[in-house]
Amino acid sequence: MAKENYETRFDNVLSSTNAKTPCAFCVKETSKYTCPRCNLCYCSTACYKSDKHLQCSENFYKECVMEAMSGQKGSDESQRKMLDMLKKLEEQDRDIQEEIEVEDLEERLGELDINSADPEEVWSVLTERERHDFESAVKSGEISNVIDIWVPWWSLGKDDKSRMNIEEVGNEKETTKEASGLPEKVNEKIHCRLPSVKQNIPSLNSLIKTSTPHANVKFGCIDVLFAYAHVMRLYNGCPEDALEQSMENLLQLSPVLSQNAVFDSVESVVHSSLSIVQSSKELCCSKELSHRSLVDVLSLIKGHVSSEGQCINFVECALSHLCKLLNGAKERLKENSKKQKQTTAVTKTIWLAKKKAEFLLAWVHSNINILSSLALSVQFIHGEVTASHKQHEEQKEKLEKAWGGSKPPKKRLLVTEIQN
Numbered sequence: 001m002a003k004e005n006y007e008t009r010f011d012n013v014l015s016s017t018n019a020k021t022p023c024a025f026c027v028k029e030t031s032k033y034t035c036p037r038c039n040l041c042y043c044s045t046a047c048y049k050s051d052k053h054l055q056c057s058e059n060f061y062k063e064c065v066m067e068a069m070s071g072q073k074g075s076d077e078s079q080r081k082m083l084d085m086l087k088k089l090e091e092q093d094r095d096i097q098e099e100i101e102v103e104d105l106e107e108r109l110g111e112l113d114i115n116s117a118d119p120e121e122v123w124s125v126l127t128e129r130e131r132h133d134f135e136s137a138v139k140s141g142e143i144s145n146v147i148d149i150w151v152p153w154w155s156l157g158k159d160d161k162s163r164m165n166i167e168e169v170g171n172e173k174e175t176t177k178e179a180s181g182l183p184e185k186v187n188e189k190i191h192c193r194l195p196s197v198k199q200n201i202p203s204l205n206s207l208i209k210t211s212t213p214h215a216n217v218k219f220g221c222i223d224v225l226f227a228y229a230h231v232m233r234l235y236n237g238c239p240e241d242a243l244e245q246s247m248e249n250l251l252q253l254s255p256v257l258s259q260n261a262v263f264d265s266v267e268s269v270v271h272s273s274l275s276i277v278q279s280s281k282e283l284c285c286s287k288e289l290s291h292r293s294l295v296d297v298l299s300l301i302k303g304h305v306s307s308e309g310q311c312i313n314f315v316e317c318a319l320s321h322l323c324k325l326l327n328g329a330k331e332r333l334k335e336n337s338k339k340q341k342q343t344t345a346v347t348k349t350i351w352l353a354k355k356k357a358e359f360l361l362a363w364v365h366s367n368i369n370i371l372s373s374l375a376l377s378v379q380f381i382h383g384e385v386t387a388s389h390k391q392h393e394e395q396k397e398k399l400e401k402a403w404g405g406s407k408p409p410k411k412r413l414l415v416t417e418i419q420n
Contacts, residue, residue, distance in 0.1 A: 025050045119241055150237030152229070153193040154299045154314050194305065195321035197312060201365045202358075217363050218371050219263040220256040222297060222378065224360060225315065226273040227253035228322050229296035233289065239325055247329035247350055249283060250322075252276070257353040266377040270294065274385065287389055294382045301375045313368050319361040326354035 023031045023043035031041030035048070037056040042048050049057050123131070136142075204213060231239055231250045239246035253276055255261035263269035277283050277290040284290060303314030333347040364371060399408075 023047050025052050147236065150233070152232065152237070152296060152299075153195070154229075154296065154303050154318070156193055194312065194314075195317045195324070197316045198320040198323060198358075198361060201316075202362050204362050204366060207359055207362055213363055214262070216262055216264055217360070218367070218374060219266065219269045220261075221315070221360055221364065221371055222266065222269045222301075222374065223256040223261070223263065223273060224254050224322070224357065225297045225300050225318060226270075226293055227257070228318050229300065230273075230277060230283070230290070230293040233293065233296070234283065234285070240328065243325065243329045243332055244346075247326060247353075248346065250325075251349060251353060252280065252283065254353075257356050258349060266374055267381055270378065270381045270385075291382065291386050291389065294378065294385070298375060298378050298382065301372055301378065313364075315364050315368065315371060316361065319357055319364060323354060323357045323361060326350055326357060330354060 021031050021041050023029050024040040025042055025047040029043035029047075031043050033043070033048070034041050035053070035056055037060070038053075040053070042053070047053070126134070227250050230253055231246055234249065235242065235246050239250075251258040253273070255272065255276075256263075261272075263272065274290055274294075277293070278287060300314045300318050304311050305314075306312070330347060330350045333344060333350065337344055337347055
């Protein structure tokens with residue numbers, strides 16, 4: 001019975017056609033048959049089985065085999081072998097399809113310069129499936145397997161055998177000695193990666209002619225440095241690739257830049273920064289990353305390198321880079337608002353944030369020792385929060401082990417009412 005079905009179906013596939021059209025696959029011979037699946041005309045079995053027609057031909061043979069299997073009572077072993085063979089065919093089909101998709105993607109991206117193209121432009125050429133796969137890879141963390149994790153410029157040299165020893169607090173003589181004592185190769189390696197310091201930094205007197213800076217400005221610097229370091233890590237060292245979004249994230253992280261917030265201690269500013277990050281799914285990948293940003297603040301406050309007889313501190317590099325990023329975002333938003341013929345509130349907020357960052361840069365330029373004196377306090381608080389987090393995780397692990405899962409078991413009823 002199965003044999004008859006097979007022959008009948010094969011006869012249908014090789015059904016004759018009266019039209020003298022060329023073969024759709026070899027384009028040489030006159031077509032003799034029509035595929036019942038795709039309605040393409042072909043001249044021979046060889047063309048029917050060609051690579052261009054694999055999707056139809058292999059599915060046809062699979063169905064024939066399945067029908068033959070259903071009509072025969074073969075042994076379990078023979079059926080298992082047949083199923084294994086079909087699985088291999090499916091895997092081959094999948095591999096072929098993936099190769100086709102890769103070639104198709106290369107064609108779609110062929111006219112774009114990936115290094116300079118707008119991310120939105122690249123995103124627009126992806127299919128729905130490719131976008132979904134990319135977003136899934138980002139959410140699961142699988143994307144880290146194909147993207148090199150950025151190494152912050154302020155941490156370069158720390159893994160070298162000749163470690164960059166940075167002073168604990170702002171001792172000017174010690175600073176000069178250690179900066180100049182940095183191995184030349186490591187020194188050059190760090191300097192070539194440093195963001196350039198803004199030229200012609202104005203004096204504080206020119207910015208605030210009628211008063212002196214508030215004593216709590218130093219705590220505001222910690223808030224801004226934390227936001228800068230976290231955004232740099234969040235965007236894998238390239239906030240320029242999504243400038244408006246990255247600067248909006250920066251303003252979310254820094255109430256000093258966005259809301260004129262004032263802090264009166266290292267403890268208050270550190271806990272504020274950690275709280276903002278950890279309460280936002282958009283900004284927080286993990287508590288470990290937020291704690292890592294605290295270490296980054298410490299590295300920035302204490303970091304320096306010598307160049308041409310001058311000591312360049314890392315805070316000035318970071319704030320100069322931040323001013324450049326904010327200015328770039330401001331210009332881009334300004335250009336967009338001209339097209340839309342309206343000024344957005346975000347544009348004004350970013351402009352004000354840039355002015356505040358420039359003020360902090362001027363303050364640091366003449367008060368770096370005051371900021372450096374806070375390093376020990378930042379280090380102490382970092383030790384406290386990491387120890388607390390570790391203790392919490394250990395306690396959580398014990399409870400989950402006792403519960404047999406992430407949630408406590410439902411309470412059992414100890415007393416039940418007896419109904420008459």
